Amino acid sequence: MEFKELLVLCGLAFAGATFADSDFDIPEFEDSKTTLQENVQRLVSQQPAGVVVEKELPPEQNMDEPENQPENQPLDESSLNFAPIEEKSTTEESVSSTPQGLVSMNIPDSLNRPIRVALFMGVKNLFLVENGDTTQLSADGFKSFTPKKIEGAKGKCIVIAETRWQLKNSCYPGSATITAKNGKLDVVNTVEVEEYLRGVVPYEMGKLDQQRFEALKAQAVAARTYAYKHFNSRGDAGFDVYADTRDQVYKGLASATPLTDEAVKQTAGVVMTYNHKFITAYYHSTCGGQTETMATWQKPDLPYLKSVSDKAEKGGNWCNESSYTKWERKFTDKEINTLFRQNASEAKVKIKDFNKVLKIEILNKLSSGRVLTMRVTTNKGSFDIWADKTRWLFKKNGSILPSSFFSITHKEGLWIVEGKGFGHGVGMCQMGVRGMAAAGKNYGEILGHYYQGITFEKYQKAGQK
Numbered sequence: 001m002e003f004k005e006l007l008v009l010c011g012l013a014f015a016g017a018t019f020a021d022s023d024f025d026i027p028e029f030e031d032s033k034t035t036l037q038e039n040v041q042r043l044v045s046q047q048p049a050g051v052v053v054e055k056e057l058p059p060e061q062n063m064d065e066p067e068n069q070p071e072n073q074p075l076d077e078s079s080l081n082f083a084p085i086e087e088k089s090t091t092e093e094s095v096s097s098t099p100q101g102l103v104s105m106n107i108p109d110s111l112n113r114p115i116r117v118a119l120f121m122g123v124k125n126l127f128l129v130e131n132g133d134t135t136q137l138s139a140d141g142f143k144s145f146t147p148k149k150i151e152g153a154k155g156k157c158i159v160i161a162e163t164r165w166q167l168k169n170s171c172y173p174g175s176a177t178i179t180a181k182n183g184k185l186d187v188v189n190t191v192e193v194e195e196y197l198r199g200v201v202p203y204e205m206g207k208l209d210q211q212r213f214e215a216l217k218a219q220a221v222a223a224r225t226y227a228y229k230h231f232n233s234r235g236d237a238g239f240d241v242y243a244d245t246r247d248q249v250y251k252g253l254a255s256a257t258p259l260t261d262e263a264v265k266q267t268a269g270v271v272m273t274y275n276h277k278f279i280t281a282y283y284h285s286t287c288g289g290q291t292e293t294m295a296t297w298q299k300p301d302l303p304y305l306k307s308v309s310d311k312a313e314k315g316g317n318w319c320n321e322s323s324y325t326k327w328e329r330k331f332t333d334k335e336i337n338t339l340f341r342q343n344a345s346e347a348k349v350k351i352k353d354f355n356k357v358l359k360i361e362i363l364n365k366l367s368s369g370r371v372l373t374m375r376v377t378t379n380k381g382s383f384d385i386w387a388d389k390t391r392w393l394f395k396k397n398g399s400i401l402p403s404s405f406f407s408i409t410h411k412e413g414l415w416i417v418e419g420k421g422f423g424h425g426v427g428m429c430q431m432g433v434r435g436m437a438a439a440g441k442n443y444g445e446i447l448g449h450y451y452q453g454i455t456f457e458k459y460q461k462a463g464q465k
């Protein structure tokens, strides 16, 4: 999402495939620095200009091509079919997990259609499986490429991927349209919103165990709100959302589990609104004890995005399971001199060419405790940098600071940055969601905590109950 405008944002996907049911912590972070850095880098590089949202979550599963992968590995297509969500067996919905006052309403005409997801944009090659045959598509060398539409059958996967080895994890519901432009291929997956969410929740919240089921439901509602808010948000681009962290990570149904599917099903049609408009559902990985407002981006406040305490009733913070509850980064004087010069433009500060940073001071903080103004004094004068942007000034090896919730000291040639949390801190704290779910909170209570004063509404299509 960042992330940008609606953000249910922030979404780096959880490492779906790497989490066992009992392994729902983020600690993978510490062991996946490269992946994390890449993700953060992606966030930074893919953020549309002027958009402040950023999605930050645990790293996605490693999609690097495995070594020694047989090129022509036969594909077992039978394993790639899926049960359409409306045909899944259901467990009885718990009354207590339904937000109170939920009003069922007919879906507006403008939203009563499938969502269009940009699966692949500007790729050179694609592999497609149809009727058991694998074909390689390329726009190279073609003067004209005839757009190809693949109509998926109910319960049958569309199997398409950028590499042959990825085909085994490819299962897209709905239909797909392949077009070409300037020698590159684009694929848009047109899919019912509820099916789309089955391919989002496992990546945006992870595969949790039954104890944290309400966290999956909270994520499903946040992702659904995001999806509807982004209908027609990209003008004439021909799609509504990207399938990656520019919006929400969606990889089809390969990682959907009975529990993630059930979370979508039990919250079917439920969205968050404020004054009957979809909320901008920003989210982030770990707040570190207190969420943030739009002030961290110097944007006008939104009434439902207040700075809320994430203190748990039994002490500690809801997000204390996170390995980013507390963190520390150390930089030598020399590194700081280099990094600050290198990162200035990305951090949006204008500086004179200096050789040496003499002083770094935090002049004031936001009410949450995050940095508001940081002053850097150099041998050529001083400059100020604000709030969330401070994270980019310290960017090293592609990694920005985990959060702007930090203090800084200088000792014996080392700058020591001690901080809390991971992400911008605005809106829903995903690790806090997990903690609240584990403590028995329902998804209505959880979302109502992070998005204050919101209303839940439930859409239904004509003929549905």
Ligand SMILES: [Zn+2]
Pocket (backbone or CB within 6 Å): 286, 287, 288, 289, 290, 310, 317, 318, 319, 429, 431, 432
């Ligand atoms: Zn938190």
